[in-house]
Amino acid sequence: MILKRARTLTWVSAAIILISLGFLILVPQLFVGNSFLISTFVFANIYSILAMSWDLLSGYTGQISFGHSFFFGIGAYTSALLSMHLGWSPLYTIPLGGVMASLGGLLVATPALRLRGPYLSLITLVSALGIDQLIRVLKLGSTGAEGAIQCEIDLATGVNHCVPPISANEVEVYYFALGLMVCIAIFLIFLVRSRIGLAFEAIRDDEEAAEAAGIDAKKYKILAFMISGFLAGLAGAVMVHKMQQASPGLVLDLNISIEAIVASVLGGMGTILGPVGGAYFYILIRELLRPFGQWRLFAVFVIALLILLFIPRGVLAEIRLRLMHWIKSEKPKEPQQGARA
Amino acid sequence: MKLLEMQEINVFYGKAQALHDIALDVQDGEFVSIIGPNGAGKTTLFNAISGLISYKGTIIFGGKVLPKKTYDTVQLGLIHCPEGRSLFPFMTVVDNLRLGAYRRKDKEVERDLQEVFELFPRLKERQRQLVRTLSGGEQQMVAIGRALMGKPRLLMLDEPTLGLAPIVRSHISKALDEIQSRHNVTILLAEQNADFAFKHSDRMYLLETGKIVRQGTSAELQYDPYIQQAYLGH
Amino acid sequence: MEVIAEVLIFGFLISSLYALVSVGFSMIFGVAGVLNLAHGAMAMFAAYIASWAIMTFGLGFLPASILGVLGVALISPILYWVIIRPLGEKPVVVFLATLLLGVIFEQAMILAFGFNARVLPPIIKGGFIVFGDIRILYNRALAGAVAVILIGLLWLFITRTKYGKAIQGISMSTKGAALSGIPTHKIILLVWAISGALAAIAGLFSASFLGVSPLADREFTVIAFSTVVLGGLGSLPGSLLAAFIIGYVETITVQFAPEARGLASLAILIVVLILRPQGLFGRAHE
Numbered sequence: 001m002i003l004k005r006a007r008t009l010t011w012v013s014a015a016i017i018l019i020s021l022g023f024l025i026l027v028p029q030l031f032v033g034n035s036f037l038i039s040t041f042v043f044a045n046i047y048s049i050l051a052m053s054w055d056l057l058s059g060y061t062g063q064i065s066f067g068h069s070f071f072f073g074i075g076a077y078t079s080a081l082l083s084m085h086l087g088w089s090p091l092y093t094i095p096l097g098g099v100m101a102s103l104g105g106l107l108v109a110t111p112a113l114r115l116r117g118p119y120l121s122l123i124t125l126v127s128a129l130g131i132d133q134l135i136r137v138l139k140l141g142s143t144g145a146e147g148a149i150q151c152e153i154d155l156a157t158g159v160n161h162c163v164p165p166i167s168a169n170e171v172e173v174y175y176f177a178l179g180l181m182v183c184i185a186i187f188l189i190f191l192v193r194s195r196i197g198l199a200f201e202a203i204r205d206d207e208e209a210a211e212a213a214g215i216d217a218k219k220y221k222i223l224a225f226m227i228s229g230f231l232a233g234l235a236g237a238v239m240v241h242k243m244q245q246a247s248p249g250l251v252l253d254l255n256i257s258i259e260a261i262v263a264s265v266l267g268g269m270g271t272i273l274g275p276v277g278g279a280y281f282y283i284l285i286r287e288l289l290r291p292f293g294q295w296r297l298f299a300v301f302v303i304a305l306l307i308l309l310f311i312p313r314g315v316l317a318e319i320r321l322r323l324m325h326w327i328k329s330e331k332p333k334e335p336q337q338g339a340r341a
Numbered sequence: 342m343k344l345l346e347m348q349e350i351n352v353f354y355g356k357a358q359a360l361h362d363i364a365l366d367v368q369d370g371e372f373v374s375i376i377g378p379n380g381a382g383k384t385t386l387f388n389a390i391s392g393l394i395s396y397k398g399t400i401i402f403g404g405k406v407l408p409k410k411t412y413d414t415v416q417l418g419l420i421h422c423p424e425g426r427s428l429f430p431f432m433t434v435v436d437n438l439r440l441g442a443y444r445r446k447d448k449e450v451e452r453d454l455q456e457v458f459e460l461f462p463r464l465k466e467r468q469r470q471l472v473r474t475l476s477g478g479e480q481q482m483v484a485i486g487r488a489l490m491g492k493p494r495l496l497m498l499d500e501p502t503l504g505l506a507p508i509v510r511s512h513i514s515k516a517l518d519e520i521q522s523r524h525n526v527t528i529l530l531a532e533q534n535a536d537f538a539f540k541h542s543d544r545m546y547l548l549e550t551g552k553i554v555r556q557g558t559s560a561e562l563q564y565d566p567y568i569q570q571a572y573l574g575h
Numbered sequence: 576m577e578v579i580a581e582v583l584i585f586g587f588l589i590s591s592l593y594a595l596v597s598v599g600f601s602m603i604f605g606v607a608g609v610l611n612l613a614h615g616a617m618a619m620f621a622a623y624i625a626s627w628a629i630m631t632f633g634l635g636f637l638p639a640s641i642l643g644v645l646g647v648a649l650i651s652p653i654l655y656w657v658i659i660r661p662l663g664e665k666p667v668v669v670f671l672a673t674l675l676l677g678v679i680f681e682q683a684m685i686l687a688f689g690f691n692a693r694v695l696p697p698i699i700k701g702g703f704i705v706f707g708d709i710r711i712l713y714n715r716a717l718a719g720a721v722a723v724i725l726i727g728l729l730w731l732f733i734t735r736t737k738y739g740k741a742i743q744g745i746s747m748s749t750k751g752a753a754l755s756g757i758p759t760h761k762i763i764l765l766v767w768a769i770s771g772a773l774a775a776i777a778g779l780f781s782a783s784f785l786g787v788s789p790l791a792d793r794e795f796t797v798i799a800f801s802t803v804v805l806g807g808l809g810s811l812p813g814s815l816l817a818a819f820i821i822g823y824v825e826t827i828t829v830q831f832a833p834e835a836r837g838l839a840s841l842a843i844l845i846v847v848l849i850l851r852p853q854g855l856f857g858r859a860h861e
Binding site: 391393411412415416420421422423426427428429430431432436439440441443444487491 | 737740741743744747748750751752753754755756757758759760
């Protein structure tokens with residue numbers, strides 16, 4: 001009986017994932033010519049990558065980052081500057097953006113190693129605010145104003161230099177973003193089930209205990225920062241080629257960090273696929289419900305807060321847990337009776 | 342008269358049951374000890390009585406149902422001096438003691454403070470020092486003093502001698518005698534150190550893995566073969 | 576010489592407002608163990624309440640400000656009781672919940688008042704205090720004086736009164752405080768109210784110099800978070816000192832390298848955290 005139900009569960013989950021994936025593959029065919037909608041789905045994939053990246057570092061490893069825009073922005077600026085000034089294809093500069101962001105992760109991780117909890121979160125926040133300021137001060141963007149990168153005309157040759165798109169064909173851009181997102185999701189699902197993923201979780205649950213069990217917490221924390229940075233950098237790089245411009249406000253804003261957190265909270269921290277669902281939910285509401293103005297964001301944030309209050313495990317994890325209990329025909333465990341003072 | 346009385350008290354941590362059907366009573370003016378090994382549930386029982394954790398069942402205190410919130414139990418004069426002491430380390434000795442009298446509105450607080458200083462002259466010398474700079478024994482004195490400042494009808498002492506040197510332990514021991522004789526405070530003591538408990542108690546309970554397995558007067562239990570063998574090392 | 580005097584005076588004025596925001600943040604962490612990322616929203620919210628009262632009822636700045644402070648002193652403990660406390664001892668969840676509360680407040684302000692910044696009228700119009708060649712607007716001087724007086728009163732309250740000692744006690748051992756018969760929940764609510772009120776006052780003054788916009792809370796929160804970590808979590812003197820360090824560093828950079836305004840204090844923060852991870856006056860919290 002139990003075995004039968006467990007098998008049903010696996011099939012149901014697999015079916016849901018495959019149907020969703022099938023739908024996503026068909027998006028360009030279903031909405032032919034609707035570039036607004038296709039763009040929206042591109043953004044949803046980019047934010048899914050960003051949210052998974054946050055989830056790996058914060059949801060899995062417990063290092064709460066308030067500054068994921070740091071990695072996102074580094075990836076975006078690196079890829080934009082390289083492709084625009086050296087004329088390299090985005091297909092090369094996007095991974096390079098990821099590598100730079102990964103080095104950024106190393107940079108943040110080094111002071112962060114001695115820091116825990118709120119101290120660490122503050123370092124991530126400060127890094128993000130700092131690089132935002134730095135780019136404005138250095139006027140990194142060649143256009144000058146507040147560090148923005150836009151198209152510029154070379155006066156000598158009359159050629160218009162822009163941040164190149166990944167492809168002129170929006171459907172190809174869509175499949176690129178979707179493919180990248182799916183590959184990263186698969187990679188992360190394997191990663192978190194590997195010994196590395198177990199080490200990450202052990203560090204999150206109790207760092208001292210993890211060290212006592214022989215896990216080199218420092219090494220794994222650096223690794224988490226670097227992988228997470230790499231992925232967020234890829235997301236930022238794809239974003240910059242999608243928008244064909246960059247500015248601190250577009251790719252380094254604190255809002256990006258907040259959105260990554262909101263997406264993960266909506267779908268459930270520490271589940272990899274949950275944040276993907278959360279990112280889709282968030283972006284679709286943000287883009288498709290524009291007629292409702294600011295109400296839509298207000299509503300999404302309130303929903304996220306309610307999820308934290310009432311489904312702290314996250315929607316996906318809660319559903320999975322309830323199904324597991326259904327398989328074992330048990331009632332879900334009541335919330336633990338805590339001590340009260 | 343029974344000051345504290347309980348039947349079938351159960352405590353759960355999630356699914357695990359920490360205390361099973363605890364039945365226990367303390368008469369007015371008595372000195373009762375609960376002995377048992379580390380992890381038997383002594384601290385859990387104390388935490389339940391003072392409302393720090395939730396429990397199933399009813400406790401009667403002074404003839405009335407004991408409320409389940411810490412604040413309310415303290416108001417009734419049930420003062421719990423916890424294991425680990427839970428002092429205010431960055432405050433002075435005298436501030437720690439005064440906070441012990443937080444609930445009181447009577448005018449005898451200053452007199453009681455002087456009495457605590459008579460009981461523990463060491464604390465008088467160090468009253469302006471921060472508690473964190475004191476030795477373990479002195480901190481234990483502050484903890485007991487702070488509890489006394491709450492004017493207890495029932496003083497619950499959880500492992501007051503844990504980790505203390507024998508000489509300090511004898512100071513505490515003397516203080517307990519004095520507290521009971523001079524101030525007529527009813528005391529419920531939790532101790533791993535059975536010798537210490539036997540020295541002071543009128544009656545005792547033996548708690549093992551969350552259950553009361555023996556009870557009786559100290560005189561009776563002193564000759565109980567199981568207790569002799571397992572706890573007194575005879 | 577004048578430059579030095581100017582830096583000293585204006586640095587002091589800005590630092591005292593930072594201190595006002597930070598002590599509340601620090602106290603809330605002390606008693607409730609919560610890093611309240613919605614703290615800046617309280618400062619912003621007070622300014623909006625006052626602005627709304629002025630526009631709608633034609634109130635003067637003073638009564639409108641009192642309304643703003645009281646409103647925040649009321650809403651801050653309610654937020655704790657209804658949203659934060661039920662989350663229990665899960666620091667990460669609480670941390671994220673306060674972050675969400677902050678952004679929800681931002682959205683609510685946008686919905687109610689739009690994106691545009693609003694400026695509150697000064698409490699004392701016109702006029703300067705003159706020190707040689709340095710002129711300080713009465714309103715700014717008043718802000719500094721109010722901040723210093725409030726911090727002084729808070730200090731007396733915390734160190735001399737029964738309630739204040741209870742606050743200290745809870746921040747050192749919540750269990751010990753509860754077992755001493757201190758009504759911990761009530762005191763914690765009181766701390767949320769006081770902290771909210773102090774942030775509100777800082778927000779009101781700031782709005783009368785620079786205006787207030789729906790995202791203005793972020794700067795307050797970042798300043799409070801940074802100073803409290805810089806000073807060492809749980810240490811009020813540390814927070815005060817750190818507020819003055821950050822305030823002066825900013826004033827000095829504005830004076831000599833205005834472009835690097837935001838960077839200097841961030842750099843100091845990183846350096847201190849690398850050298851002293853527990854902050855300047857960090858201490859353990861049970």
